[in-house]
Amino acid sequence: MKDQLQRLFQQAIDALVTDNTFNETIKANVQLERSKNSEHGDLACNLALMLAKKASMPPRALAEKIVQSLPDNALIEKIDIAGPGFMNIFLNKSAATAVITQILSEKEHFGRNHSGNGELTQVEFVSANPTGPLHIGHGRGAAVGDSLCRLLRANGFDAKAEFYYNDAGAQIETLMHSTHARLQGLTPESPNWPENAGYLGEYIQDVADSYKNKDTINAKDISVTAKGDPEDLEAIKHFAVAYLRHEQDLDLQAFDVEFDYFFLESSLYTDGKVEQAVDQLIANGKTYEKDNALWLKTTDYGDDKDRVMKKADGYFTYFVPDVAYHLDKWQRGFTRVINEQGADHHSTITRVRAGLQALDKGIPEGWPEYVLHQMVLVMKGGEEVKLSKRAGSYVTLRDLIDEVGRDATRFFLVSRRPDAQLTFDIDLAKSQSNENPVYYIQYAHARAASVLSKIESDKYASADLSLLTTTEEATLLKRLSQYPEVVRAAGEKLEPHQIANYCRELAGEFHSYYNADKIITENDDLSAARAQLVAAVKQVIINALDLLGVTAPDKM
RNA sequence: GCGCUCGUAGCUCAACUGGAUAGAGCAACGGCCUUCUAAGCCGUAGGUUACAGGUUCGAGUCCUGUCGGGCGUGCCA
Numbered sequence: 001m002k003d004q005l006q007r008l009f010q011q012a013i014d015a016l017v018t019d020n021t022f023n024e025t026i027k028a029n030v031q032l033e034r035s036k037n038s039e040h041g042d043l044a045c046n047l048a049l050m051l052a053k054k055a056s057m058p059p060r061a062l063a064e065k066i067v068q069s070l071p072d073n074a075l076i077e078k079i080d081i082a083g084p085g086f087m088n089i090f091l092n093k094s095a096a097t098a099v100i101t102q103i104l105s106e107k108e109h110f111g112r113n114h115s116g117n118g119e120l121t122q123v124e125f126v127s128a129n130p131t132g133p134l135h136i137g138h139g140r141g142a143a144v145g146d147s148l149c150r151l152l153r154a155n156g157f158d159a160k161a162e163f164y165y166n167d168a169g170a171q172i173e174t175l176m177h178s179t180h181a182r183l184q185g186l187t188p189e190s191p192n193w194p195e196n197a198g199y200l201g202e203y204i205q206d207v208a209d210s211y212k213n214k215d216t217i218n219a220k221d222i223s224v225t226a227k228g229d230p231e232d233l234e235a236i237k238h239f240a241v242a243y244l245r246h247e248q249d250l251d252l253q254a255f256d257v258e259f260d261y262f263f264l265e266s267s268l269y270t271d272g273k274v275e276q277a278v279d280q281l282i283a284n285g286k287t288y289e290k291d292n293a294l295w296l297k298t299t300d301y302g303d304d305k306d307r308v309m310k311k312a313d314g315y316f317t318y319f320v321p322d323v324a325y326h327l328d329k330w331q332r333g334f335t336r337v338i339n340e341q342g343a344d345h346h347s348t349i350t351r352v353r354a355g356l357q358a359l360d361k362g363i364p365e366g367w368p369e370y371v372l373h374q375m376v377l378v379m380k381g382g383e384e385v386k387l388s389k390r391a392g393s394y395v396t397l398r399d400l401i402d403e404v405g406r407d408a409t410r411f412f413l414v415s416r417r418p419d420a421q422l423t424f425d426i427d428l429a430k431s432q433s434n435e436n437p438v439y440y441i442q443y444a445h446a447r448a449a450s451v452l453s454k455i456e457s458d459k460y461a462s463a464d465l466s467l468l469t470t471t472e473e474a475t476l477l478k479r480l481s482q483y484p485e486v487v488r489a490a491g492e493k494l495e496p497h498q499i500a501n502y503c504r505e506l507a508g509e510f511h512s513y514y515n516a517d518k519i520i521t522e523n524d525d526l527s528a529a530r531a532q533l534v535a536a537v538k539q540v541i542i543n544a545l546d547l548l549g550v551t552a553p554d555k556m
Numbered sequence: 557g558c559g560c561u562c563g564u565a566g567c568u569c570a571a572c573u574g575g576a577u578a579g580a581g582c583a584a585c586g587g588c589c590u591u592c593u594a595a596g597c598c599g600u601a602g603g604u605u606a607c608a609g610g611u612u613c614g615a616g617u618c619c620u621g622u623c624g625g626g627c628g629u630g631c632c633a
Contacts, residue, residue, distance in 0.1 A: 033575075046575065049613060059613070083576050084613060129633075169633055293631055304559070304629085311631040318633050346560060347628050374562075375626070416569065420562065421626060428568085428582085436595095437581060443595050451592050482572095489572055501570060504580070515588090515597040556595065 002043075002485070004075060005089070006030040009047060012069040021055055021065060032089075034482055038471070041080060041088035042096070042478060048085040059085025096474070097465035099481040103536040111487045111543050116157030120333050123149045125340035126252070127164040130244045131175045133203060134251040136376045136413075136424060137342055139397040143413035143549070144373055145340040146257045147496035150547045155491035157336070160260040164325065167241055168266040169318060174198040175244075176237035182208035183230040207243045211236060219245040220262050251397050255406060256549055268321045268328070277324040277359065278309065278316075286358035301354035319348055323355030330356075330363055337368035338494065343419070346372055371494050373418035379425040395426070404429045404436075407550045411438035414548050415500035437504055441541065442553055444507035448538035449554040451519045452531060459524070460531035467529040472513040476537060479506050483540050487547070496548060503544045510537050 009030045035044045048063035055062050063081045070076075075095050080088040103110045125145025128138050145161065152159035166172075178199040186193050188200040210217075211226040217239070224242035227235040252259070268274050278294075281287050286297050287309065294310035309320050329337050349370055356363045378385040378395050385395050401409055403426065412429070415437065416422045429436070468477070483502065490498035519530045542552045 031573075031575095033572075035576085036571095036579095037576075040576070044575080046614095049575085052613070086576070166633065171633060291631080295631095308631045313631075315631090317631070343561075343627055345628090345633095349560095372561085372627095377626095420569080423568065425568080439595050440581085443593080447593055447596080454592060486572080493572090497570085498572075501580085504570090508580080511596055512598090514592080515594095518592065520592055556593075 002032055004073075005032055005043065008070055008073055008075075009045060009066070011071050012066050013047070013051075015069040016055075016065060021057075021062075034478070034485075035088065038474065038478075040082065040086070041090040043089040043091070045087040045089065046085075048081075048087060052085065063087050093466060096477045096481070097468060099477060100465055100532050100536045103480065103539050104532065107539060108543060108546075110539065111483045112154045112156070113484065113488060114156035115488065115491075116152065116155045118156065118158050119336055121152055121157040121159045121336040121338070122162050122329060122334040123152065123159055123338045123340060124162045124164055124329075126257075127166070127341070128248060129166045129169075129171050130241045130248065131171050131199060132201060132244060133247050134397040136378055136395055136397060136400055138251075139255065139400065139409065140373050140376050140413045140418075140422075141340055141342065142252065142255055142257045142397075143410045144371065144418050144496060147414050147499070147548050148338060148340060148371065148494060150549065151487070151491045151494075151496055151499070152338075154487050154547060160334075161258065162261045162263060163259045164263045164265065165245065166265050168264075168269060168321070172237060172241065175204075175240050176233055178204050179207050179211065179236050179240045180230070180233060183212065183236070203247075207240050210243055211239050217242045217246050220249055254398055254401050255410065263325070265321055265325070268324050273324045273328060274316060274321050277327055277355075278320065280359050281309070281355070284358060284360055296351075296355060296358065298351055298354040298358075301350070301357050303350045303354055307351055319351045319355065322348060322352050323359070326352055326356055326368060327359060327361065327363075329368070330361065338371060339368050340371045340373070340418075343372040343374050346370075369494070371418055374421040376413075377421065377423045379423060380427060385426075400424075400426070407442070408436045408438045411441075411500065411548060411550050412436065414496050417495065417497055437500075438550060439556070440511075441503045441507040441545065442551075443556055444510045445538055445541045445545075445552040446554060446556040447514060448510065448534050448541070451514075451534055452538065454520060455527065455531050460528040460535070463528035463532045464525055465529050465532065467526050468533060470513075470517055472509070472516050473530075473533060475509050476506075476513055476533060479509055480536055480540055483544070490547075499544055499547050503541065503548075506537065506541060506544070510541075 009032075013030075030045065030047060031050075032043045032045050035041055048059045048066060052059040052062050060081055063085045067079050067081065067087060070079075075092055077090040077092045079090070082088050123145055125141050125148075126134070126138050127141075128134055134142070149159045149161050174196065177194060178197040181194050181197040182205050186197075187205075212228055212230070214226045214228040216223065216225040219242050222242055222245075224239055226239045229235060281296060282294075286300070288295050288297070292312040293308045295306045296309045298307050299305060307319065308317050310316055326337070353365065353367070356367070357365065380395070404412075408429070412424070413422075468474075486498055486502045490496060517530070519534055520527050521530075545552045
């Protein structure tokens with residue numbers, strides 16, 4: 001509908017060009033905005049303000065000429081010229097209620113579009129080291145990443161979720177030594193606790209106990225049985241990684257987050273992909289040797305200094321496998337990749353992109369895209385809880401889900417802009433769990449379901465929607481018709497929190513409506529029309545919450 | 557020091573590609589259940605959008621500077 005209106009305004013401008021109001025051809029960027037204030041109509045257009053100078057006439061006068069030049073149409077009821085020169089568009093009544101019919105026929109597809117054209121897109125997120133349980137920071141990544149996948153799919157992209165396991169670095173050695181020390185009956189308090197056993201958390205003891213019991217662990221795509229030999233370091237390492245991967249699987253399951261693919265960093269070495277990438281960089285002349293190390297000329301691609309690729313001790317620095325990994329993503333056909341990561345990784349962006357450009361494989365400069373989320377501060381008892389895996393003080397994601405609930409946790413973590421820090425006060429979340437915004441939205445849905453259950457659906461299968469005349473009804477209709485645009489905007493900007501805001505507004509307006517007007521009245525025709533509106537609201541709440549991975553229960 | 561990022565009500569956060577009177581929740585105060593779910597609604601109060609300039613018809617939003625927080629800045633991952 002917006003498109004149709006934009007075309008109408010473009011035609012009006014064209015007409016004014018031919019009658020010489022403008023002395024040049026104007027390629028107008030017609031902007032239509034949803035007005036916040038209902039006195040300002042349904043949509044507002046600022047064309048006259050933007051073009052006043054070029055027409056060398058006052059904006060309000062230009063606005064009048066534009067309105068006069070608009071072709072006849074069935075959409076617009078009237079246009080007011082207001083303020084400095086806004087054209088406030090009031091839509092036809094039947095155009096406003098048409099959205100109900102549309103929602104009820106499209107159901108769960110309402111709001112979805114095909115703008116992504118099925119482009120193969122990958123969202124990589126969480127990607128935690130398999131060295132401990134997931135904490136709330138990973139939770140934010142999981143909530144945002146999963147929601148991004150859902151949003152992209154709603155916008156017509158073929159989105160795949162991927163988890164990258166850093167199972168090949170120094171942190172895995174640390175995990176091995178930590179488990180080994182526990183197997184020997186040591187604790188971090190022991191005077192002879194080894195220095196290279198850096199993980200001090202109690203969960204390492206669980207890993208050691210399980211290893212000693214010769215347990216079998218079934219993680220996502222592997223099955224490992226512990227040898228039980230406390231001196232076999234390789235076996236310990238292998239088992240510990242599997243054990244903790246399984247723990248993370250359970251965390252993700254509890255959070256209702258699914259991945260299409262788990263990628264192991266170690267496979268990049270065993271498949272020779274790291275070597276291949278390095279050889280290619282050397283062959284392309286993008287490297288040099290200095291101080292016994294191999295350097296990449298990242299300054300050619302906007303970095304502020306060159307970076308070491310291969311250390312003097314012969315090992316690669318961490319970003320080298322990252323480059324190889326991203327080359328692999330590209331070769332798998334992901335023309336679009338979005339990496340959802342903690343903001344502490346932002347320095348890798350320049351390096352990974354630089355490495356990819358240096359490979360000279362025709363990868364676009366801005367590829368891959370990044371969505372970075374800021375740290376989550378966890379408060380408990382009025383104090384900040386440090387999320388240090390090494391020190392062992394720890395708030396796990398699963399603790400949080402148990403205490404606060406899955407829907408509330410997900411909603412909370414995804415309802416803020418990712419690039420702003422957020423504070424998660426555990427005491428507050430627990431004590432006010434009934435007042436969490438997610439319940440407000442779910443309650444709106446439950447209320448709608450409850451009312452509808454009181455009318456047989458064939459009683460409102462058809463209805464005269466022109467009976468919807470109250471201001472609350474007009475407000476709701478406007479909000480509903482806005483939903484497809486919100487899905488599109490949130491998808492384009494990769495901002496799931498816009499969906500959360502929309503949910504809150506729709507729920508609030510529905511609660512107001514519910515209190516202001518009876519849905520079921522003496523008048524059967526009116527009841528039918530209102531029931532259709534309620535059914536449409538209910539459907540859109542379901543659709544929107546689904547994009548956030550939050551359920552919409554019928555009863556609360 | 558340099559780079560990125562954020563600064564909005566007492567607290568936690570919104571504000572669509574720059575739009576009209578900056579909005580919610582929590583906390584505070586006052587009302588609304590004989591009636592479709594009160595996990596709700598209505599109202600009151602709360603703001604120099606950190607500060608100072610600039611750009612323009614118009615700035616919380618863009619630019620410059622200052623102050624403050626976070627992250628990064630390693631031959632750590």
